[in-house]
Amino acid sequence: MPTVFVIDDRSLLAIGSLIDVTNHIDVFSGMNQLCESGELMFPPEVVKAVRQRGDASQPIDRQLIIWIEAVQGRMDCDVAFGHKRAAQLWAQNNGYEEGLDPFAAGDSCIVAVVGLMLDLVERHTDFVVVTDDFTERPGRAALGSITERLGCRVQNIRTFADECMRLCSSAA
Amino acid sequence: MAEASVAARDLATHLNVPETTVRSWIDERAMPTKGQLDKLARFLARPSSFFFLARPPASRSSTALFRRATGSNKDWQVPSGPDLAAIRSAQNAQEVSRWVADKTSRSAIELPPATPTDTPDDVARKLRAWLGWQTAEQIELRDDQVAPTLRAHIEERGILTANFTLADEHCRGFCLPDPVSPLIAINTRDDVRARALSYVHELAHLCLGVESLCTAEADSGTERWCERVAGCFLLPDAELRTFVADVLAVTTVRDIEDVKRLANHFNVSNRAAAVRLGQVGLAASRLYHTVNSQSATKSRASGRNGVAQTRARRRVQRYGRTYVTQLLSAEESGVLSDLDVLEYLNVSRRELAEVRAIASDKADL
Numbered sequence: 384m385p386t387v388f389v390i391d392d393r394s395l396l397a398i399g400s401l402i403d404v405t406n407h408i409d410v411f412s413g414m415n416q417l418c419e420s421g422e423l424m425f426p427p428e429v430v431k432a433v434r435q436r437g438d439a440s441q442p443i444d445r446q447l448i449i450w451i452e453a454v455q456g457r458m459d460c461d462v463a464f465g466h467k468r469a470a471q472l473w474a475q476n477n478g479y480e481e482g483l484d485p486f487a488a489g490d491s492c493i494v495a496v497v498g499l500m501l502d503l504v505e506r507h508t509d510f511v512v513v514t515d516d517f518t519e520r521p522g523r524a525a526l527g528s529i530t531e532r533l534g535c536r537v538q539n540i541r542t543f544a545d546e547c548m549r550l551c552s553s554a555a
Numbered sequence: 556m557a558e559a560s561v562a563a564r565d566l567a568t569h570l571n572v573p574e575t576t577v578r579s580w581i582d583e584r585a586m587p588t589k590g591q592l593d594k595l596a597r598f599l600a601r602p603s604s605f606f607f608l609a610r611p612p613a614s615r616s617s618t619a620l621f622r623r624a625t626g627s628n629k630d631w632q633v634p635s636g637p638d639l640a641a642i643r644s645a646q647n648a649q650e651v652s653r654w655v656a657d658k659t660s661r662s663a664i665e666l667p668p669a670t671p672t673d674t675p676d677d678v679a680r681k682l683r684a685w686l687g688w689q690t691a692e693q694i695e696l697r698d699d700q701v702a703p704t705l706r707a708h709i710e711e712r713g714i715l716t717a718n719f720t721l722a723d724e725h726c727r728g729f730c731l732p733d734p735v736s737p738l739i740a741i742n743t744r745d746d747v748r749a750r751a752l753s754y755v756h757e758l759a760h761l762c763l764g765v766e767s768l769c770t771a772e773a774d775s776g777t778e779r780w781c782e783r784v785a786g787c788f789l790l791p792d793a794e795l796r797t798f799v800a801d802v803l804a805v806t807t808v809r810d811i812e813d814v815k816r817l818a819n820h821f822n823v824s825n826r827a828a829a830v831r832l833g834q835v836g837l838a839a840s841r842l843y844h845t846v847n848s849q850s851a852t853k854s855r856a857s858g859r860n861g862v863a864q865t866r867a868r869r870r871v872q873r874y875g876r877t878y879v880t881q882l883l884s885a886e887e888s889g890v891l892s893d894l895d896v897l898e899y900l901n902v903s904r905r906e907l908a909e910v911r912a913i914a915s916d917k918a919d920l
Contacts, residue, residue, distance in 0.1 A: 393894050396904075436897050438904035464586055464607065472609040481612040486647045487602035488901040494604040520895060521650045 387503065387510040388423045391496045391526055392432035394513045394540050395425075395451070399443030402544045407443060411450050413547025416554060418454045424510075426462045426499050428492035430455045466498035473497070477532060479524050486522030497529055504535070511536040513543040556581075558614065559599050559636035569598050600640035615646055634723065641719040645731060645740050648878050651899055652715055652736035655885045663734040664713045669762035671780050679787035682758060686712065690794050690821075698822040702750035706875065707917075709739065709754060714761070716754070716875040718743045730757040737761050748824040755785035786831040789823050799837050808832050809839040814846050825850050867909035870900050879914045 402410060417423035430451050437444035471494060474483045484491035503510045512535055517527035530537050556566065563581065567574040570591055579585040587595060596603040634642065655661070667681040682688075686708040696704055706716050715738040727749075728741035739757040741750055759781040798820060799805060803813045811825075818828035829846040832838035862868065871879050882899055885891040891899075897907055 396894060436894070436903050438908075440905055444904060464592075467604065467607040468609070471604065471607040475609050475612075482604060482608050484602065484604055485612070486651075486899070487604060491602055491604050494607060518892075520891070521654050522647060523895075523898060 386422070387508055388417060388513055388538070388543065389496065389500060389503070389510050390423065390425050390429070390513040390543075391516075392429045392436065392492050393516055393526070394543075395429070395433055395447060396436055396444070397515065397540055398544055399447065401541050404443070406544075406548055407446060409548045409551040410544050411446060411547075412554075413550040415450070415454065416550055417547070418458060424458070424460050424499065424503075426460045426492065426495040427455060428462075428495040432492045460499060462495045462498040462502065466502045467494050469501045470494050470497035473501070473533075474524065483524045483529070484522070491523070493523060493526060496526065497533075500530070500533065500535060504533070511538045513538050513540055515540050556599065559639055561599060561636060566595070566598065570594050598636070600636045615643075634726070638719075638721045638723055638726065641721055641740070642729065644719075645717050645729070645738055648715060648717065648874055648899075649731050649733060649736050649738045652738075652878055652881055653733060655881050655890060656735040658890045659885065659888065661735055661881075664737060666737070666758075666762050669759070669784075671763065671777060675780060675783035676787045676792055678759065678762065678784045679755075679791065682755065682762070682784070682788055683791075688788070690791055693789065693822060694820060696822060698819070699747045701822045702747060702754065705751050705754050709758065710875055710877040713877060714739060714758075715878050716740070717878075718872055718875070720744050728753045728757050730760045732761050732764050746824055748818075748822065749827065751789060752782075752785045752823065752827050755788040756781045759784035782830070783834060786827065786834055789827065790817075790821050790831040792835060794821075795831060795835060796837070799832075806837075807839050808837055808842060811842075811846055811849060814842065865906070865909060867902060867906040868913055870902055870906070871910055871913045874900070876914050879910060883911060883914060 398410060399407065414423055433451050434448055437448050439445050439448055471482045474497075483493045483497060500510070500512065512526065512530040514526045514530065514537060516525045519525050519528060527537055556563070563577045564574050567577045570577070570587075572591070576585070580587055592603055592606060596606065667678070667685050669678045669681075683690075686705075688705065688708055692704075693701055709716055715736055717738060717740040719740055719742060721742040721744060724742075724744050726742050727745055728739065730740070731738040739754060739761065741753040741757065743750070745753060760777075763777065763781075765777065795817075798817060799808060802820070803816065805813065808814060808817070814825055814828050814832070817832070818825045821828065823831075825846050826843070829838060829843040833843055879900070882891060882896045886893055886896050893904070893907065897904065900907070900910060902910060
C-alpha cells in the first residue's frame with residue numbers, strides 16, 4: 384500500500400508562494416493524481432478553510448479553490464466525531480489545555496486533520512504529513528510539532544510539490 | 556453552558572429537541588448530529604471543535620472575574636453567551652499582542668498611575684496631557700467624530716481598543732489591564748456621543764490597574780470614580796463653569812435646553828452633561844432625572860461617511876488600528892506568517908489587502 388499524504392489548509396495555501404508560477408499546473412496535476420489514487424487526503428474542513436482564506440481574484444488561489452472544490456466530491460475523508468474527540472483529548476493531555484484551536488472562528492480544520500491522522504494510525508495506514516508549520520503561536524497548535532510528537536512522519540511542502548511535479552511528468 | 560448561563564431547557568428549545576436529548580449529550584449517552592452541533596456552537600458562541608474537548612478548559616482569569624461580578628444582585632450584569640464571546644475575543648487579541656510584544660521586545664506602556672484617592676480632576680488632567688487631548692479640539696469636532704478621534708489618540712499610545720456590539724445594552728464596555736498590551740473595549744450599541752465617555756472611563760480603570768465590566772449604572776465606588784474622571788476629562792471644570800456663567804448666563808442649570816446647548820458645545824451626550832453639572836454643583840435638583848427621561852432611548856450609531864462597510868473594515872473597526880498594525884508589523888518582520896494574520900483577523904487574503912489599506916489610512920474608521 385503506497386504512503387498517504389495528509390495535507391492541511393495552511394500547506395495548500397502556502398504552495399503557491401513556494402513554487403514557481405510556471406510549475407503550478409504540474410503541481411495541481413500531480414495532486415490530482417494523488418487524490419484519484421487515494422494517496423492524498425484532507426477532510427472537508429480543509430476545503431472550507433481554503434475557500435474562506437483564499438483570494439479567488441488571484442490566479443494561484445483561484446486555481447487552488449477550483450481544484451479543491453472539484454476533488455472534494457470524489458474524496459471520502461469525513462472525520463468521525465470520535466476521532467475529533469481523540470484529537471482534542473490528545474491536545475489537552477499534551478499541554479494544549481484549551482484544545483488545538485481555541486481562537487477558531489466557526490469551523491477550524493486542525494482538529495479534523497489531527498483526527499484524520501489518529502484514524503490512519505488506528506488503521507495502521509502508512510502516512511506522511513505535509514507541513515512547514517513548526518512555530519508555536521497563540522490560538523492554533525503547529526501541525527508540524529503535533530505530528531512529530533505523535534511520532535508520525537513529516538514532509539516539507541516544497542519536497543511534496545517536487546514529488547507532485549515528478550508524478551505529473553512521469554504520467555506525461 | 557454554565558459559563559454562558561444557558562440551561563439545558565433553553566438549549567433544547569433553541570435546537571428544537573427534547574430536553575432529555577440535551578441531557579443525554581451532556582451525560583455522553585448520545586451525540587448530536589452535525590447540524591445540531593453547528594447550531595449548538597452558534598448558540599453558545601464557541602467554535603465547534605470546543606465541544607470535542609475532553610474536559611472544559613479552566614476559565615481565563617478575566618472571564619472568571621467578570622463571572623464573579625455577575626453573581627451579585629443585579630441580573631443585568633450577567634454577560635450573555637455572545638458577550639462572553641466578545642470578552643474572549645478581546646482576551647485572544649490581547650494574548651496575541653502580548654506574544655508579539657515578547658517576540659519583538661516591545662516595551663511596556665507607562666500609563667499615568669492613579670489611585671482611587673486621587674482627585675478625578677487631577678487624573679483627568681494627567682490623562683489629557685498624556686494623550687495630547689485638547690478641549691478646544693474636542694469642541695471643534697463634529698459630535699460623531701469625538702469618539703473615533705479619542706480612540707485614535709488612545710491607540711497612538713499603544714493601547715488596544717476594541718469595539719463590540721454587545722447584546723447587553725447596559726454594558727458600556729470593559730478593560731483588560733496588561734503591562735504591554737492593555738485593552739479597552741466599548742459597546743457600540745451605546746450612543747455615538749456616549750462612547751467617548753466610555754473610552755475615558757475604561758482608561759481610568761486601566762490607570763488603576765483593575766479589570767472591569769462596566770454598566771450604565773455606576774454602582775460602586777470605583778465605577779463612580781472612573782465616571783467622574785471621564786466627566787472631568789471631557790467637561791473640564793474651568794471650561795464648564797465658564798460656559799455656564801458666560802454663555803448660559805445662569806448660576807444653576809434648570810432648563811433642559813441649556814443642558815442640550817452645553818452638551819452640543821462639548822460634543823457629549825445630554826446625560827453626560829447633566830451628570831457633570833450635578834458633580835460640580837451647577838445642576839438644579841432632579842435635572843439628571845428630567846434629562847434622562849427625555850433623552851432618546853434609541854442610540855445613534857456612528858456615521859459611515861459613505862464608506863462601504865466591508866468585512867475588512869469591520870475587522871479594523873472591531874480590533875482597532877493598534878492591534879491590526881501590530882499583526883501586520885509582526886508579519887513583515889517574520890514573527891507571524893500571512894496565514895497567521897488571516898486567522899487572527901478571520902479574513903481572506905483578498906480582505907487582508909483591504910485591511911492593510913485601511914490600517915495605513917489615517918481617516919476615521
